[in-house]
Amino acid sequence: MEGPCKYQLDDLDLQILSILFNDSRTPFLEIARQCHVSGGTIHVRTKKMEEMGIIKGTKLLIDTSKLGYDICAFVGIKLVNCSSCEYVSEELKKINEIIEIHCITGDFSILFKIICKDISHLHELLTNKIQTIKGIQSTSIFISLDQIVDRNINI
Amino acid sequence: MEGPCKYQLDDLDLQILSILFNDSRTPFLEIARQCHVSGGTIHVRTKKMEEMGIIKGTKLLIDTSKLGYDICAFVGIKLVNCSSCEYVSEELKKINEIIEIHCITGDFSILFKIICKDISHLHELLTNKIQTIKGIQSTSIFISLDQIVDRNINI
DNA sequence: GGTGAAAACCGTAGGCT
């Protein structure tokens, strides 16, 4: 194995990924022009990377504040018992406003990202939906004042 | 104002968003069929939401572990002085492996998400690129063992 | 593995209701 990654992607694959990172809707023919190959090749390569599971899809980026969701916060959870991690994350999953959940090492067992309309909405979700989940010892809130970067790794 | 959000989106707009949340590359004609309107209408609505800044674009979702980046971690930063927040985040922005940066309230001033090949890569970045930034007092690492959810809010 | 062209499909603009 000589490539930089597990799946022996060649330079062309990486170049395609790099272009799609900047704009995931770049037409294949435009990518083809930039890479000096035919559109068919881009199609085959992209499909291959999708089948490999490298490209999982695309996510719509929206300005949640314009939808009335002004608060973005991270919440760290300490569990009474580590073994309840799976149960608690399954319960968190049911809450629509939670858009990212991670099991983590360190001071907390679970870290999640939540989007709320305002502080009282956050308060209500914490009190009535989150802190009522069995096995949670405590929650620590980190409200995002500003998201400065949201991008893909540049390979 | 009677809608659920600041920008008076109607049911059709919300339905379009909802479909795009599930798959941001759904063809307009397919959305049109699901919403029982013409493709042109979907085009106009989508363009309107882009112009309003509600739809900011799309982000390619990739399996970073398949690209050889096995470690995903959150890092909380305590600053010597709150006022250096902007400077520090600008410096962090220059590091490719950092894909998300937030200014936050709470125990930390800055929280960022970083993708690394392995633990030694993370160690190297922390020691040589991150902890050398002026104004950082301490860093706390939370390694993600499992990302369970990554989605948009379901309106 | 790549090419180039054909066919099917989609995005976009313009006119009409």
Place this chain on the structure above:
DNA sequence: AGCCTACGGTTTTCACC
């Protein structure tokens, strides 16, 4: 504001190299 039509561009496939 939505519908329909038409055009230009894109995706996808496939025979050929």
